[in-house]
Amino acid sequence: METPEEFIFPFPPYAIQEDFMKNLYFCLENGKLGIFESPTGTGKSLSIICGALKWLLDHEERQKSDLIEKIQEIDSSIKESEKKADHDWFFVQSSQLEFAAERRILQQKLNMIIKHNEKREKLKERVQNNKENKKRYYKPKPGKSKDSLKDIDQDSKEGEAKNDTIDEDFLLDDFLEHSDSSEDEDTQEDIYKNSKIYFCSRTHSQLKQFVSELKKTPYSDKIALVPLASRQNYCINKEVKKLKHVNFINERCLQLQKKCTTAKKEKDLKRLKSSTCCPYMPGDQQRLIADILSEVQDVEDIVQNSQELKTCPYYATRNSIPDSQIILVPYNTILHKSTRISSGIDLKGNILIIDEAHNLLEAIEHIHSAMITGRNVLHCYSQLTQYQQRYQHLFSAKNVLYLSQLCFCLKKLLKFFGATVKSSPDDASDPSKQSTKFYTVEDFETASELDTINIFELLDFVKNSKLNRKLQGYLEKYGGETQIQEVELRKTGITAFLKTIKAHNLARYEMEAEQKELLFDKEVSSNPLMTIVSFLECLKSSCEDGRILLVPGKTIGQGVMKFLLLNPAAYFNDIVKEARAVIVAGGTMEPISDFKDRLFIKAGASPERIMSFSCDHVVPKDNIMTRIVTHGPNAKQFIFTYGERASHCLLEELSRSLINICNVVPAGIVVFLQSYTYEEVVYKYLVDQKYLNKISDKKRVFREPKYANQVSQVLEEYAEAVKNPQPPQNGALLFSVVGGKLSEGLNFSDDLGRCVIVVGMPYPNLFAPEIREKMNYLNENVGYNTGTMYYENACMKAVNQCIGRAVRHINDYAGVILLDQRYTTKKTSLPRWIQRSLSVDNSFGMTIRNLAKFYSTKKHAERISSQS
Template sequence: MQHLYSVLQTGGVGLLESPTGTGKTLSLICSTLQWLEDRNKADAQEALAASTSQESCCGTGCEADSDLPDWMRSRGAFGALHPSGEAPAKGAKQLARSGARPPGLQEERQGISKEEAEFLLDEWESEGEDCGSKRKANGYASIDSSSDEDGTDTEEEETPKRRQVYFCSRTHSQLSQFVSELHRTPFAASFSVATVASRKALCINDSVQRLGNATRINEKCLDLQSGKGRKKVVTEAQGNTKASSKSHSGCPFRKANMTSQRQLKDTVLAMPMDVEDMARLGRRKELCPYYAARAALPEADLVLLPYPALLLKETRESLGVRLEGNVVVVDEAHNLVDAVNNVHSALITAQQLATAHSALESYYQRFRALLAPGNSKHIQTLMCLASTLQKCWNRPSGAAGTRLDTVNDFLFSMELDNMNFFRLIRYIKESKVLVKIAGYADATSARAGDEVTPNATDGQTQSDGGSGMSSLHALVGLASALNNADADGRIIVDTAAKTLKFVLLNAGAHFVQVLASAHAVVLASGTLAPVSSLKQQLFPGLPATQLHQFSCGHVVPKERLLAVALGRGPTGATLDLRHEQRAQSSSMDEIGTLLTNICQAVPQGVVAFFPSFAYADAVYAHWQSSGALAALRSKKHVFREPRSSVEVEAVLRQVSSLYHIAHLAQMEKGPSGALLLCVVGGKMSEGINFADGMGRCVVMVGMPFPNPTDPELCERMRFMDTCAASTPAACTDTSSAAGDGVAPISASSPGREYFEDLCMKAVNQCIGRVIRHRGDWAAILLADVRWTAGGANKPLRKLPGWIQESLVVASGFGDAYSRIRRFVRSM
């Protein structure tokens, strides 16, 4: 806690490792909020001192102004006169919001029905690449519309800026755990908290939630607010009936009564809530919790948000996330590099391209006579982009059916190098053209009887290629990705799967925006090991003076943990579990015999991790035919990790119910406890608690190295080697490394280190499922001959320090078995 407080005081980047059970979350809460409380007090004192100083010299200024007329002194007190163009612009904005049209500007729209008129775009004028663009609303000049991404035009009074702490984690469940820990501290009553979540997590409109797919939920929410479903309000004043200029959202939970919305926002800020709490509150109040959370964000001291809300610049701007001078705390930061790469990558399928092109073409053909020149030009550009990209699969590819290009090579080969993607993306963002085009496409499809079934599942939606909006977003996402620097990413064209993907290689190029804005960035995790690749990828050029690293030991004494590296099985055979050797029947038999012996020696629960689902299935099938499975079932109740996340909880409940009846005295009377067969990278390899009797021993079967022939991985390794060979500033050109084959990589190169680190990061997460609190104990068995290999590159050195303290390399299976047996009896 002292180290974290020091990092927050000085600023910069902090890397904090704190194993599960050491109170990591509580330490983060107490340190950051105590610092925030101290800083707020210091800011208040500085403001008071500045105010006192200003008042002391106010007399001179007042005397100087005493000769001015009263009206000029009054004007000076309230600010300077508005610029000449500002007042009309404000009136234009109010007129645009009201839905009214200026007199004399109602153009004739022959042939356009009332239903189709809602899909017409506002006029758009392009003023050149460097001068920005200007939109005309309904033929009337409108500058800088305040509409947000959702099409909502509510005008709120500006909230004074405040110092904030942004706590970011991977899942909503991890954020919920943070809230529950926060309630254990006195800070819960003294700081306001806002939790940011997706519409899918917070929407309380059952008709929208039934859509299932997150993209369609977003689309429907926008549709309900963009004018579809709105109605005029008729009021009576002094006996005269008139139509009010107000309009109501089509969603019954998005009421026009701003007082109710503000009350819900104040309730959200009054007490820390997780996503489930906010959804329940919204249902009880019959008000939208999603927009209440967004409204609460600027006024919160502590903001809880998932990774994408922090890492995407567009999302930060849309939500109003202001990093300047504030603190960012990222939990489970071992996932951060992958998260940055994923949110800035882009993927589009051939079917999505076809759907997007069809939607664009039908819209353009219907409204081309009514489109302003600016709108017409940009829509034709989008059509040209979709049409051209559909030809990318016709070009020759490598033997594996994939082709890999740099961004510039791809643009030149597709003759898209003269297309201004910056201007195109800016137009799409500011004009909200996708809502109009997708809305018209959906309406046309509905009239033709081809509307997507509202209750379609995620899989159905994806198999259909997605809706018009999702396909358009995929197209725009790829166009936006093509704005990346040539060296920062690669284009992968898969001719077999008919997919086109942009892969980000330089995560630091995007994460540097967070580093440059925030006062301090703290990356925390149970284990960040290995740390070297994390530093190289996220902040390679960061000065050492701005990087602070601290690793906390485990609260469990080293005597309550035994880690054993084993290279030979019970029969004396070498445990060579490399990909080329592990599928042999002899290797599978050796693993089965090993686990049977471990289940004999260890009471209660045993957890075994396999490198992949395919290999776990192959081993299980072999055990069924060889009789090894029957031997295992005589010692333990055997469970397998399901592929479906829905079934995971049910399996865990069954496993949990068994460990209570397992005792050493019952070992000879039948199955005792459970043997759970899990998969590295599966649902049970991270975030699951195998405390106490659920996990008295964890066995790593083999080493989960990624596929070395994967084109994306190979290119990432080449990129890291190229960057390491030059200074960070010179890391701008790796185009010569692009290709279809796998280039030889030095065993000591950064790329090879990254390849090994991917394996070790997965291992560290798996073995960290056990030893969850001070009174816990467990054994760890690393079963593969590669664990026992000597030399400076031995993988054991990349294990967390608290595990290395209890680590032994067994001379054989007999040595390992006797050590585990003695360890269990000593507990």
């Protein structure tokens, strides 16, 4: 089908938006793998929505019309064959049988589409009727009143508290190695599966923004949209919600789904109830499903609606998937295969659009990596052995076998941390004498002797026997009785004695720090089996795709073991094969070769299937001034390398530069520094040398907070200082960190970001073992010098994200200052819309003159615009 020339848009689209939608439509229609780059502020979300939904509705209409056309052609062929009946009746009869069989199949498909469309219309009518009869709808149903719900919840609590046979809930379910799901498969054959678009972004706030953009378009009343989220986001049961940690919420929710029988007292036997322990299941699920499919809503809207209806939004959204057209999902749900399957997501023949995909490769690596500590293993081994000893006589022989195998794995992992469980502490090896070391999966399993265990079967046992849930229930009841003792290494001799005396005063403080760390990690460490299972899951990966990193600690408990995924394409292979088309989109997708070579091609895609599209910024060239500044006010060269950046001379130049820039730049300035450590160094220098006072004469100074829950407050205060400065100040300055909480996903539009300054080049730590191993892997498996390119690209990607915080719409303007001489060799790695106004200033005086002229011109233009 040809690409349409016109698209429905909430306002007349820019030329770049039309090009974006046309290329997107072509990509979806032809089943391509697309890499789309559209700078922030160019209406990327609206372009994706209008281009993709135009294709989806066209595709659905075309499917229906094609079936009707084929049925008509068969009818014509049958009529034509009837005319030949006198000549060869046998041939005519056999042909008509073939035509009839083919027509029957086509008619079944057409009927399913018609029924599907009729169902959606009936759902809309039902929702409309319910709105008109809201009072009647909210009349409590018999047996489901508010009081009865309270009774059920109260009964379940009393039953749990008083039931002496509760230990039966802690016994493992029988483990079945093979399950036959053929019956389920057969029942799904006749269900119509409409084409779907899965839209994926990093955070729920970005998905919420997508919903708000969709509501602006004419498609909002034509599309069935379902936002998927975790139980942590959707759960409305306060008793479950208060658990906070997502793993505990999942386990508790599944536990509550079991049928339970409760009774208050003997005199209330007549009120014996048999129901789910959660008062919000099932509830009026069909009513909530109808609401979700009939009106575009985000997660918060659905939660609010479900609270009014007193039914679970988590299961309602999942039950809405079959009849939906657009499904919104966060990264973790779509990129993790087991999560994808458990959520009911089927990519086969459907569309996947991944937004904010600039860090997609790193996101896949992070999702499929895992880390355990020696403390995790010690706690898990102690809990598991006590659990097994308490109930071993009640377990089946097979469950006892697998529990023993799991304990065996834990002991072998402890050995890697420098200890053995059965040996005395004196016999344990000293972990401090071990060195950081990498293993392939194969080498690790051999060295740890885990290759003697079938990891696949063991993990199936943990899942099917519900060991996580059973162990957690046991710990909740008998947690106070469990004794977890960490192996301590005792050293003998005079040297050890002297070290003990010397460290006596420090030991108390170290112990207090460790106790604080334990309290901080209490939620996770109370069931460390989850962490161990996640690590063992990683061992199912291909030997060449990942590495095991062992980082020994001063004690066994402080040792760290990580699985690092080095080949993200291994977990993208199924997505590329199953999906009709895959779109990765972002504001800055350079270098595009990363997505072509390291993601799509390594995942098995042919080069012919890959296409890319990149558009310019809607902001005029004159609204952006980009300068690479090579020298400071005293002509000292700006090279912020790790060894030089903390020198007094360079900090002096940086301080004077910031003072001069603050004198000519109005409103808000955002300064990005290479790390939190360097931000501390710079800020301390400014305070000690009294430079901060000079900056504060013009700008109120803010710093990026260390804790995420403080970000909103700092941003609010920064915005207030920019909009309502206290004379003689004319705005505010915000110190931020590259790759920190303020470098991605935040908008510093208009006066909030009139100038963005990037100090130095934020290269990753070249001596970090993970970086070195990653570079070696790329050089050996992707191509010569690929590791170096990865290292360079990691730096420039971070810089480009910082630059993108400013200039958010067509009338916005800002200056971009790059303080480092090394940027002169990285011009082509910057976004194209930045390169338009890029130049190099070899003297700092030239930079100040250019800045003063730029802002003076913009201020004059604003004055004229306001007068007219």
